[in-house]
Structure formats: C-alpha cells, structure tokens
Amino acid sequence: MSTTTGIKEVARRAGVSIGTVSNVLNRPELVASSTRQRVLDAIAELGYVRNDSARQLRAGHSRQIALVVLDVTNPFFTDVVRGAEAAAEEHGVMVVVCNSGEDAGREHRHLDLLEEQRVRGVLITPVDESPNSRLELLIQRGTPVVLVDRGTGRHSRCSVAVDDVLGGRLAGEHLVEQGHRRITFVGGPASITQVRERHAGISAAVAGKAELSVVPTPNLTVAAGRAAAAEIDAAAGSTAVFCANDLVALGVLQGLTQRGIRVPQDVAIVGYDDIEFAAAAAVPLSSVRQPREQLGRTATALLLEEIEDDGRHEHRHVVFQPELIVRESSGRPRTRRPSQRDSPKGR
Amino acid sequence: MSTTTGIKEVARRAGVSIGTVSNVLNRPELVASSTRQRVLDAIAELGYVRNDSARQLRAGHSRQIALVVLDVTNPFFTDVVRGAEAAAEEHGVMVVVCNSGEDAGREHRHLDLLEEQRVRGVLITPVDESPNSRLELLIQRGTPVVLVDRGTGRHSRCSVAVDDVLGGRLAGEHLVEQGHRRITFVGGPASITQVRERHAGISAAVAGKAELSVVPTPNLTVAAGRAAAAEIDAAAGSTAVFCANDLVALGVLQGLTQRGIRVPQDVAIVGYDDIEFAAAAAVPLSSVRQPREQLGRTATALLLEEIEDDGRHEHRHVVFQPELIVRESSGRPRTRRPSQRDSPKGR
C-alpha cells in the first residue's frame, strides 16, 4: 500500500544506476552536481523515503540509542530524558525512551527487543541488577551500556551516578541537627540500589544520635507514600521522615496531613530528587537535589564516546554530589521564619 | 565484534536448513518436535538473537508504534504514555516515545526518522497542525495516525480528545459563580489548539458576566507560569486566573505567593489537567480533570484497530468529557488560617 518507492525507482526516473542514487544520499561529493540535482529532483517528485531497515541490515547496527527508565511518570526521570535527548541531538542520534515501570519483566522484554533491533547503545537504570540478568547478557554480547544513577564499581561498563550515600547522610545530619531523635525512613523495595544507599547514608549519619526505623514501600510512587503515612507514627513515634524520593515524600505529606498530623510541627519531612514539584508542595519540601539533566547529558556523552572508541575504551564512573535543599517541611518547628532560603529553581 | 551469529549458523549447528530455523521461530507447529528441540538448543547455545532489521526489511514495516508527545516533562503526557503502553503491551507491540518538546523542528525530525523506520503507526499530539505539515505528508503516504488530545473534525484520521471548550467553560462558570468579575487567562502559545479552545471555552462562559483578559506565555511550563504571575494584576486587577494547564497554574501560584498575593483570598486559580501534583500543591489546586491514561489507551486501541483493518477503515473521533475538580485554590475565600505566606524573595 504505502511507500513502494525504492531507490530503484528513483534511479530509473533520474536515469542513473542505483549505486549513484545511494551515493547522492550518502556521499554527495562523489557525484557530479548536475547528476546530483537530477537525482534530488527525482527523490522529491517521487516522495522517496529511505528504508532504514535495509540500511541497518547492511550496516549491522541501528543509529539509535535507548534510554530505559524506571518510571516515566517520575519527574526525576523525565528530566534525565531531557538531558539525554539534548546531548543525543547534538550528535544526530535518536533516543528511544522505554519505561520499565520498575518491573523486571518489562525491563527484560524491552532489552530483548532492543537487542533484536541492534540498538547502538543503552542507557539504563536497571530494575534487575542480579549478576546474570538480561542486562548482563546484553553487555556480555557487546552492546555498550551506561548505567544511569547507579553504582560505581563494576568495570564492565560506564556509569553516571549521584552519591546516594552522601545524600542520605546530608538528610540525616540535617534532621539530627534539627533535634530529631526518632526518624523513619520510607521507601522500597530494597532491591533498588538507590533505596539501599540512601538508607545506608542516613543510617550512618544518625548512628548513635537518633533511632532510625523503616517503613518499606512496594515502589516509589505518591500512592505508596500515601499508604505508608498510616504506619509512620505507629513505627515508633518518629518526629521526622526521610523518604527515598520526592514522590513518596509528597504522598507521605498528603497522608499525614489527612490524618491531622502537621508538617513540620509534628513531623518533619525530607525528600529526595528535588523535583520541580517539591518546591510547590503544600508544605514546600526539603529535598536532596540531584543534577538530573546533567545526569542524562553525561550518560549520553559517555555512551557516545564508548560507541566511538570502537576499539579500546576505558570505562569511566562519573559521580555527582547531591545538595540538600532545606525548605519548610523540615524547618525548625515553630521558628517558622528565620531564614527562608528556598527559591524556586530557575531553569 | 558483537553478534555475528545468524540464523545460518544456527542452521548449521542444528544440522537443518535455514528455512527450518525460520519456521521454528515463526510457525513452530510446522516443525517436528524433535527437530524443533534441536534447533532451540542450538539457538540457546549460540546465544542467537534475531535480527529485526532483516525481518522488517522482508515484512515491509516495523512492529512498533510511536507516541510523539509535546513535553515528556509534563505529567499529563507521562500518564498518556502509561495508558498507551498498557494497551500496546496487551497486543505485543512496543511503543517508542518521542518528545517534540513543543518544537516543530524536532517534531519534523522525529517524523522523518519514524517514517524511515516504517513505523507501523503514530500517536501524536502535534505541534505543527498546518495543512501541509510533515504530519500531513506522513498520513498522505499511508501511515496510520491517531491524534491525541486534538481536534475532532478532520476525516483523514482518528482522534481522541477531551472537550477542551467544555473544560474552559466549566472553569469559567465556576469562577463566575464564585463571584469573580475580572478573570485572567494565562497560557500560550496560541498556536496550540488546546490553548485556543480552553480560552474559547472560558470566553464563552464568562461573556457578559465578567471581563476576561489574557496573559500569553511562550509555552506551558512552570517557569512560564512563574513569569506570567508578574503581569497578572497589572493586567486588570483580576481576582481569578484560569491557566491553560497545571504546570502553568503551579508556576502562577508560586509567582503570586512570592509577591505576597494570597491564593485564593486575593486571587483564585484554576488549572487544567488535574495532574497528580495539583492536589499536593501549596494551595491545593482546582483543576479540570482529564482521563489521561484513558486517552492513551483509547488512542492506542484506535490505532491498532486501524492497522488491523488494513483494507477499509472508518476513522473515528472519540471525545471525552472533562470534569471540574474544585479545591482550595478557587474555593470561596473562606477564612482559613489567616495564612501569612508572604514569602521569601528567591535568591
């Protein structure tokens, strides 16, 4: 039905061989300008559209890179996407965004398809980090992969991350300093590295200074946070909550408010990511800020570099530092107005 | 380097012809089970991965559909993505998410690439709706396209939309009923249909009952809303603002608050989309709710249907009704806590 017009038709129409048409498309400088023009005209008249499958088949690989995120719905990741797209665009590469939805099965299926498409490289925040995951297989078979927002360490790939342990620690130190002695960490599942590391960070920071309890969540969404709120004071009369990300924090904030618990007077909250909506929340949210777009940009740059250095490539691990942004949700109770320093971030 | 293993190697290893291997992959019932097993083993041992380019080349089209959104960063669209993915997954189709970022150039480039890839169909909220846009060309050449969140009308394609005029009217009626007589509409650019229709809706609703002024924005982001806030009272001493979407509304809310203008006491705000964060905002936001996931789901269903009915297909236009959710930001100025939220100057 649709485009049945191939390079062949174009060739006939322009009165040249198909090799010449191909040259016009790929190495125009090899073709005499009069011929070139004739071919170009034919292309325009016929509405010819290159067939990428054929091209890829010949080339052996595609011209796109994939970005597999944990949750498209999470503003943190959409910002990462933006960064990645920006960097990719500069190199004329297209980014395919895939959403694993924190589901190992979907991640697996996406990787299957991507490998079948001979994707040029993959940026991923994996759900499944087990040593014989689908991802490992992909890497082992030779597809360049850059881990986004994930652990350093492994030497078989590049990674871009933010120091989550430090982030957790910043939050912990801040809360202890504010006088909190019973703190609850909300987040899960523990299979997600960030969750573990942020927990480890606050754990280290409060050790010996405050008690830390945990309310696990099945995932990192607003709904999960809302549900977790119910267990928060039951969990040990905590006066502060540190959430594994801002979505959960927003949910906790809603849940607590709904139960008549005041934030920050009764319970302080600190989130993580400092998404744009954190500052606009009912009670502006203290949060650990990550350079989200930067993360995407850098990851893409690393990936493209690795693809470039086809021969030998030295894997690198870039680690960014998080920054604690204190807002009302964890301000010193009662002293509502000392030095507000929050300000919506510009862009 | 990477996977040099083709169907051919598998065939040799299993001691069968390549046709048989292909049959095992595509119509296993045609192959004797002993042979089948032998082939399957060979595949596993060699780590064979199908080459999708070759497959597509033969088939003439890919097995994916694309979803081109205006702004991945907008929770409205991420929810649409989720809906689309859910529906697609049920049919074993993969969704490629592309972000035009409200930029006609990027939209154009994405469509170029998608057509080169012989994408099976496209779901799109177009930036460029001019009659000889890149999109029209795509449609004209035979790629099934479903418009998402866009006008009914055209007969050359299906569409799924929410009645934006009605949405605007609901907001307008509500504000008038609340006693507002000077209302400002914030949003832009006018080239975006939703902006025009929502404006038309409120326009119609308030005609003769209140004065409506407009503060245009260059796009529909929080930052744009924040910037627009500066012009709001200057624009005519409005006591209410209707924003083209929730991001803008959130920005306006921040901007007004920062200037010491209280919401809703001094100025009421109504947003659009009812994204998850609207309810969690500093002042919970009244908003016009749209069935976001449903939109994605339905659009995908229509697209798959059109692809199915390869022969004749009747284009359909599904229109959902929006619903006004009233929250504090436009509630009748009750005397809640005489909240003094006059706030910090950003730094």
Add this chain to the structure above:
DNA sequence: CCTCCCTTGTGAAACGTTTCATGCGATGAC
C-alpha cells in the same frame, strides 16, 4: 600517439530474514 591519472558512473555482491514452490519418504485407500 601513448600512458597515466582523475572524475563519474556502473553492476553485482552482500546483509539476515521470511516465504513459497517443491522434494521426498512414509502412510493409507483402493
């Protein structure tokens, strides 16, 4: 006039599948 080189253009081979007409041995009907 012969060589050599340079510029343009050509034709055919490959890329890895799917599909289709065909082959071939065995089974059952007559």
Add this chain to the structure above:
DNA sequence: GTCATCGCATGAAACGTTTCACAAGGGAGG
C-alpha cells in the same frame, strides 16, 4: 501394487540498501 495424501524439510527468491572493484571518457604530460 499404484496413487493420492500427508508431514516435514529444503533451497532459492525476494526485501532495499551500501559498498567495492571496475569501466568509460577526458585531459595532461611525455
């Protein structure tokens, strides 16, 4: 014992590119 039938496997022909070795024509240098 012959013939149609069935079940399974085969080989070759596409699919639309890119690439590469080579040919044709034309100047320039000798």
